[in-house]
Amino acid sequence: MDAAITHWINSFAGQTPLLDPMMVAITQVGVPIIVLLVVVQWWVREDRTHVRHVAICAGLAFLLGLAINQGVLLFIHRVRPYDAGVSHLLIAKSADWSFPSDHATASMSVAMAFALQGLPRRALAFFAMAFLVCLSRVYVGTHYVTDVLGGTATGFLGAIIVRLLYRENTRLDRFATSIL
Incomplete structure (x- = not known):
């Protein structure tokens, strides 16, 4: 079923001249744009200290989620869908x-x-961007749908762990949020 859904989403690749460049662009610059938007949050005027705390949490969750992925990659060696003949690749091959x-x-x-930090409007905007990034990864042929779901799970896990361990208004947090 995973291969069938992946193939169906990827089947649109190469068929729509307008959508292909958009999906390639999203897959290539989506994450850097999200990171840039988190950095920009540092200078918001409303509820500055809390938003800065959330920006730090987002950065820590980002790093922790990717670290968790590296641990998973030690045990799970799944070939890419384009190597398995499931998808048509629109971007350069990945090495991992x-x-x-x-x-x-x-x-x-x-x-x-x-x-998790109580900023629902920003969260919805970031979820919409994240959904597009995830969809683009399947569309361009570099991931199965379950690869994206697995990445979503490790991202959520990273954010939950950071929420539990990095508390607002601690001495470290007050120092970090007062920078600049």
Whole structure:
């Protein structure tokens, strides 16, 4: 079923001249744009200290989620769908294993960090961007749907762990949020 859904989503690749460049662009610059938008949060005027705390949480969740992925990659060696003949690749080949998706982890960890910290409008915006990044990874042929779901899970896990361990208004947090 995973291969069938992946193939169906990827079947649109190469068929629509307008959608292909958009999906390639999203897959290539989506995560950097999300990171840039988190950085920009540092200078918001409203509820500055809390938003800065959330930006730090998002960055920590991003890093922790990717670290978790590296641990998973030690045990799971899933070939990419284009190597298995399931998808048509629109971008350059990747050198690592397919599961879990680092792009999904990175984008979803940020969105989940904002959701867990009580910033729902920002969280929705980040979730929408993260969804597009995840969809683009399957569309361009570099991931299975379950790779993206696995990356989403590690991103969520990273954000939850950060939420539990990095508390607002601690001495470290007050120092970090007062920078600049």
